[in-house]
Amino acid sequence: MIDDLAEPPADEFDLARVLAALADPHRLVMVRYVAAHGESWCSRVIQDTGLEMSKSTFSHHLRMLRLAGVVTKRHEGTKGYVSLRAGDLDHRFPGLIGAVLSAEFEPAA
Amino acid sequence: MIDDLAEPPADEFDLARVLAALADPHRLVMVRYVAAHGESWCSRVIQDTGLEMSKSTFSHHLRMLRLAGVVTKRHEGTKGYVSLRAGDLDHRFPGLIGAVLSAEFEPAA
DNA sequence: TAGTACGTTCGATCTCTATCGAACGTACTA
DNA sequence: TAGTACGTTCGATAGAGATCGAACGTACTA
Numbered sequence A, B: 001m002i003d004d005l006a007e008p009p010a011d012e013f014d015l016a017r018v019l020a021a022l023a024d025p026h027r028l029v030m031v032r033y034v035a036a037h038g039e040s041w042c043s044r045v046i047q048d049t050g051l052e053m054s055k056s057t058f059s060h061h062l063r064m065l066r067l068a069g070v071v072t073k074r075h076e077g078t079k080g081y082v083s084l085r086a087g088d089l090d091h092r093f094p095g096l097i098g099a100v101l102s103a104e105f106e107p108a109a
Numbered sequence C: 001t002a003g004t005a006c007g008t009t010c011g012a013t014c015t016c017t018a019t020c021g022a023a024c025g026t027a028c029t030a
Numbered sequence D: 001t002a003g004t005a006c007g008t009t010c011g012a013t014a015g016a017g018a019t020c021g022a023a024c025g026t027a028c029t030a
Helices: A015-022 A025-037 A042-049 A055-068 A086-092 A096-102 B015-022 B025-037 B042-049 B055-068 B086-092 B096-102
Strands: A071-076 A079-084 B071-076 B079-084
Touching: A015 A025, A015 A055, A015 B015, A015 B025, A025 A042, A025 A055, A025 A071, A025 A079, A025 A096, A025 B015, A042 A055, A042 A079, A055 A071, A086 A096, A096 B096, B015 B025, B015 B055, B025 B042, B025 B055, B025 B071, B025 B079, B025 B096, B042 B055, B042 B079, B055 B071, B086 B096
Parallel strands: none
Antiparallel strands: A071 A079, B071 B079
């Protein structure tokens, strides 16, 4: 776990990149989970959400979210703890993450 | 211009699809233009925004936006008039389009 | 010292998307 | 009746992203 991935500072967030990071059903599930449960480690997210994907695919999605600035990760022991950068997001794009989190998820809800 | 593209009704909007439609810098420019100027015809959007793309590429982006439900198009004479489905969007995903439209566009703004 | 759990990285594959030029159909205009 | 403006559709191409299994490195545990 080398993990020298550069998470951007809030003032360098790119709108299109953030939207692209959120524009995936699996990643929306991930983001909603950490938004609701607070900081969580990866395998817990996979288990609790019931996301059916391999660890490598999860890691890829996590990478997309971190590169956009949507989530951050810290490391403790063998676990990686993921949390939403709600404050940074709301500072840079006021109301955006709140609207996404409170939006109806499924079509014809 | 056969144009039998099915634009979804508001209650069938899909969040991931809408976010994906907005997750492109060119399409963000298009959406912001029609949001600011109201109903506009295609070639006017291309000219005023200074978007450097072919007509076919513009047509492709317009298609993505329409399929997601972000914009609608009506036809009059030889021109296609595009407008934002602000009401439908806000009804289904309250605050989302407003947050996107008011967001800082460029990084390090 | 293994052994186990955790998560990343590495190929490989497949699909989707962005892009263009060319050709087309539609409607107005001279 | 051409001619022109408008926008779509059709290949074709190139790039990005989603997905997986396998291999790896790290930290705790027995």
